[in-house]
Amino acid sequence: MYKVMIIDDEAMIRWGIHDLLDWEEEGFVFCEDGKDGKDGLKKLLENQPDLALVDIKMPGMNGLELIHQAQEAGFDGYFIILTGYAEFEFAKTAIQHGVKEYLLKPIDEEELKSCVERIREELVQKEGEQSYHSANENIAREELLRRIVLQMETRENLEEKIRRYQIAFGEKVLCAAILTDRDLLNHKEEGRFQEKVRMFLQDSELYNEKMVMDNQMVLVGFGLDYKTWVDLLARRNEWLKKRLGEGLLIAVGHNVNQWYDLCYSYEFARFLLEQDFLFGQYDVLSINTIEEQQKDAENPSPEQFMILIEVGDLDGIKAGVEKFETYCKKNLMKEMDIKIQIMYNLMTIRNSIEKKYGSPDGRVMELMEKMNQCEKLDRLMELYCQVLQNMCRQIGSDDSATVIKRMYYYMEKNYDQDLKVESFAKMFNYNSNYLGKIFRKEMGDSFNNILDTIRIVNAKRLLLETDMKVYQISERVGYGNIDYFYLKFKKYVGISPKEYKKEMIRE
Numbered sequence: 001m002y003k004v005m006i007i008d009d010e011a012m013i014r015w016g017i018h019d020l021l022d023w024e025e026e027g028f029v030f031c032e033d034g035k036d037g038k039d040g041l042k043k044l045l046e047n048q049p050d051l052a053l054v055d056i057k058m059p060g061m062n063g064l065e066l067i068h069q070a071q072e073a074g075f076d077g078y079f080i081i082l083t084g085y086a087e088f089e090f091a092k093t094a095i096q097h098g099v100k101e102y103l104l105k106p107i108d109e110e111e112l113k114s115c116v117e118r119i120r121e122e123l124v125q126k127e128g129e130q131s132y133h134s135a136n137e138n139i140a141r142e143e144l145l146r147r148i149v150l151q152m153e154t155r156e157n158l159e160e161k162i163r164r165y166q167i168a169f170g171e172k173v174l175c176a177a178i179l180t181d182r183d184l185l186n187h188k189e190e191g192r193f194q195e196k197v198r199m200f201l202q203d204s205e206l207y208n209e210k211m212v213m214d215n216q217m218v219l220v221g222f223g224l225d226y227k228t229w230v231d232l233l234a235r236r237n238e239w240l241k242k243r244l245g246e247g248l249l250i251a252v253g254h255n256v257n258q259w260y261d262l263c264y265s266y267e268f269a270r271f272l273l274e275q276d277f278l279f280g281q282y283d284v285l286s287i288n289t290i291e292e293q294q295k296d297a298e299n300p301s302p303e304q305f306m307i308l309i310e311v312g313d314l315d316g317i318k319a320g321v322e323k324f325e326t327y328c329k330k331n332l333m334k335e336m337d338i339k340i341q342i343m344y345n346l347m348t349i350r351n352s353i354e355k356k357y358g359s360p361d362g363r364v365m366e367l368m369e370k371m372n373q374c375e376k377l378d379r380l381m382e383l384y385c386q387v388l389q390n391m392c393r394q395i396g397s398d399d400s401a402t403v404i405k406r407m408y409y410y411m412e413k414n415y416d417q418d419l420k421v422e423s424f425a426k427m428f429n430y431n432s433n434y435l436g437k438i439f440r441k442e443m444g445d446s447f448n449n450i451l452d453t454i455r456i457v458n459a460k461r462l463l464l465e466t467d468m469k470v471y472q473i474s475e476r477v478g479y480g481n482i483d484y485f486y487l488k489f490k491k492y493v494g495i496s497p498k499e500y501k502k503e504m505i506r507e
Contacts, residue, residue, distance in 0.1 A: 002123055003049040004028040007040030007066065008082060009058045013105070017053060020109050026116050037061025044070055049077055050123055051116070053103075056083045067099060078119045082107065141165050142211035145220065148259060149176060149213075149266040162259065167209070168222075169259035175226045176266040177207075177233060177252045178273060179217040196248055200240055206232060220262065226255050226286060234284045249276070252286040277335040278328060280376035293329035299341075300324055302348035309349065309392040311406040317392060321385040328377065335377075342371060342384055349388070353395060403428050403435075404442040408450070415454045416478045421447045455479065456492045463501045470497050 004023065006014045014033050023030065031047040034040025037058040044052055044066070056063040067079055081102035101115045144161050147153050162169065179200065181193040197217050201210065207219035221229050230252050237247040251272040253265030272285040279289055300320040308316040328338050346368055367387045374380040407424050421439070425432035439447050455477040462473045474485035489497050 001029045002027055002051065002120065003031050003047065004051045004053070005031040005034065005040075005044060005047060005049040006053045007034030007037070007044065007058075007063075008053070008055040009036045010055070011035075013055070013082070013107075017107065017112070020107065020112055021116065026113070027120055028116070037063070037066050041066050041069055044075060045073055048075065051078045051080065051119055053080045053082055056081055078122070080115055080119070141167070141209070145209055145211045145218075146213060149218070149263050151263050155260050158260070167259075173223060173225060173255040173257055174259060174262050174265065175221045175224065175229055175253055175255050176262055176269055177219045177221070177229065177250060178266075178269045179219065179248050179250055180215075180273065182249050182276070192244065192246075193248075196240060196244060196246075199243065200236060200248060203236060206236060218266065226252055227288070230284055230286045230288065237283055247283055249273070250284045252284065254287055275332060277375070278332065278377050281378050290329075290332070293326060297327040297330045298323050299327045302345045302352075305345065305388055306349050306352050307405075307409060309353070309388060309395065310402065311409040312392055312402070313406075313409065314389050314392060317388045318385055321381055321388065324384075325377065325381045338377070338380065339372060339374075342380070343368065346384075346387060349391065353391060356395075400438045401442060403430070404439055407439065407447075408443065411451055411454055415451065415458060416476060418478070419451055451478075452488055452492065456489060459485070459489060459497065460493070460500065463497055464504055473497070 001024070006017050008014050008017075018030070028051065031049050032043055034043050038060050040052075040054065040058075041061065054063040054066060058066075061069075063081060079099045079101075081099055082105060083102055084105045101119065103111055103115060144158070144165060144167070148158055179197055181196070201207075201217070206221075208222045209220040211218050224232075233250050233252065237250060241247040251269040253267070253269035253272075256262055256265050268287070269285075272279075272289070275285070275290075279285055282289055300323060305317065305320055308320060327333075333341075367383055367390070371380055371383045371387075374383065406428075410424075411419060421436045422432045424430075425435045428435070436447055439450075443450055445453075459473050459477045462468055462476060463470075466473075468476070470485075471482045474480075474482045477485075479485035479488065486496060489500070493500055495503070
């Protein structure tokens, strides 16, 4: 609805105009009337109506003065002059000032209706033109942002266009984010992507500029540290999930300080989307996602997994797979490289098992085939762990050789503990004397000598690799008494710990 105002010092005229037409049917709703020239000017500038019907002759300020001052103050609405025969010359002057319509008193209903209809048509046309120019300007603005993030023009050309469209980048930090959907990344149907984006962007405070690129929505934020922006976008995504059952996949680039570096923030966001296989459990990706993986990680070898399988350490297998998963993320490994590494490990382990224990059952091969089809790292690792643990259960045995392997493996991992044959005897339900004998038979030496050897090997390593004191190393490797540690060290190495360290440094 358009707004209309009547400014006339005669109340009867104002009431009559109100009743003369069905104004709502004509597309207009009334603002408060002006009771004279000064009152009318004040209310006109406050309400900014689309159309004002103004009497020419009013006390204090006449209609022409009102129109002139309103236009000087920036009012660009339409006027209809209300005039009598005696003021016709005033009406002609008003027309010279751009007033297109005038009505003679007493006002005729049909003339008023025709007059209002003509102005309404002009208002509709004007509104359409403004909408058209606004839409075209938005298109041009988006195209400019696209050229900035893709570095498609020289900096000088882009600067001139930035000034033209009055984009206030300033010296604030800038950041780019990409909104997409996993169905789009996997080249499937768009699904509800458009609906999700529309709802997501209802909160316009989340961004300063937006554009569509490669069927994805790209947002640009001004003045927000990317970590703060990540939190805001994540909260909005959670809100979206509650309403639609699923959210968007969002990648946020790092901060830059100049508009011409925005391309780097955008490129980093694109790079993050390419890591979706690694970070499939996340909805919002940022540099934090990668930093979380920057901790100690290792790639356990097939031989390490084979030991875990043979000693029946299911928890150790799970921990080994988790280490490998962290290793993959830390090193940003490609999907195919990860799968090739896993298949190599499994085939190596399978061949070892086949030589010692016979062919693994068909379930192992079935799970290996499923791994090839995995689209997310977490699911791939889940199957990897399952295959290894199945192998472990398949060859699991309580024969004496397996028990001794498990004992030795445990000793290597827990040499700092108070280990005794009697403890293992209870663990495996053996007689302690019998277990000690079969341990010597399988290992070629007694339990205590083997444990001392493991401890002294690790003590030598700590002496060379750390700045720990001798008494600290003694405790670390399981000797509570430092004199006893010295005695054992000299027995197996031939010299004291301090002499050993000096000699190794000298060499």
